Amino acid sequence: MNSRIAQTSVPVLDTLAERWSPRAFDPDHSLPEGALRGIFEAARWAPSASNTQPWRFILARRGSDSFAKIREALVGTNASWAGNAAALIVNVAETEDAEGNARPWAEYDLGQAVAHLSVQAQSEGLHLHQMGGFDRQAIRAAFALEARFVPVSVTAIGALGGLDHLPEALRDREQAPRERMPLENLILVRD
Template sequence: MRKPAETDAPILPVIAERWSPRAFDPEKTLTEADLKPLFEAARWAPSSSNTQPWRFVYAFRGEPFFDTLVDCAVEGNRPWVRRCSVLAYAIARTHSDSGRALWHNRHDTGIALGYLLLQATANGLAVHPFGGFESDEVIAAAHVPEGYEPCTGIGIGFPGDPDILPERDRERELGGRERRAVRDFAFHGPWPEA
C-alpha cells in the first residue's frame, strides 16, 4: 500500500514514499542479504566526531530471540510487531572510551535510523519505528552492556493487507498523513512570541 506525502515543495521521492505501516505480511520473510543494505546505509550516517554511537539488536520472525524482543514491546504494539519479518531495537552508546558523555548519541542514532528507513523504502520494504517498548526489558533480553541505552523499536518487513489489523489500527493505516506546516517549526530569526 502506498501513501505518498502531499508536499508543499519538491522533495526526494523516497522521502515522500516513506511512512510507518502496521500491516506487515506475516508470510513473507527477509534474509540477512535483505538487511545488509539497510545497515550499510546506517553505517554511513553523519556522526559527531565520528563516534558512531548506534548499535542494533535484531531477530527474524520464527527465532526464539524474536519472541523475546516482541515481549519487550508494550501490549498495544505486540499484535502488529509479531507480523514483522524482523524486529530490531536501536541502541545508543552514552559515553566515549575516555568517559566523555556523548550528549548527541540519540541524535546520531536517529540519523542512522533515518538512513536505514530511507534505504528500506527504496528497497520496497516497510519499516515502522516505535517508542512503545520497555527499555529495561530490552536491556535484559538483549544483554545490553552498561553505557548503552535503547532508543527505538523497529519493525521491518513487507507491506501487508490492512484488513489483518484490528479496527483502530486499520483506520490509522488507511487514514491520511498529516504533518505540521514548515512555518510551525522553522523560524527565520528569533523564536516567535506566543
C-alpha cells in the same frame, strides 16, 4: 487504501515522499539472508559527532528467540501488530565510550543512522515502522546490555500486508490521511 504518498508543500525526493510507517505487515514475508545488508550499510555512513558512530543494532528475524524477546517488550498497540513484521530491530545509542566518557550527542546520531536506514529500506521496497512504545529495561535485561548501551527505539521491518492482518481498532488509523504541521511552524527564527 488511500494514497500514502506525502502531499508536500515543495518537491522532495520520491523515496522520502513515499516513506510512511505502516502497521500492516505481511506475516508470510521473510527476509533472505543478506537482505538487510544495504540498510545497515546506509546507517553505517550516517554522520556523527567526531565520527564516533555511537549506534548499535539488535537484529531479530521473526521466529527467532531474539524476536520473541523484543516482541514481549513491546507495549500498547505495538504488541498487537509488530509480530507480523519480518524482523524487529532495536536501535541502541552508545551514550558513553569504553572509558566512560559521555557521548552527549549519541541519541541524535543514532537518529541520523536510523533515518538513513529508513530511507534506504524504502528505496529497496521494504517498509518499516519506528516505535517508542517498549520496555527499555526488559530489552536491556533480555540482551544483557551494558549501561553505556541505551535502547532508544524499535523498528519493525518487512513487506506490506493487508488490513486483515491488523486488529480492527487499528484499521481506520492505518488508512487515515497523512498529516504534518505546516512547514512554517517548524522554523522558530527566520532571519
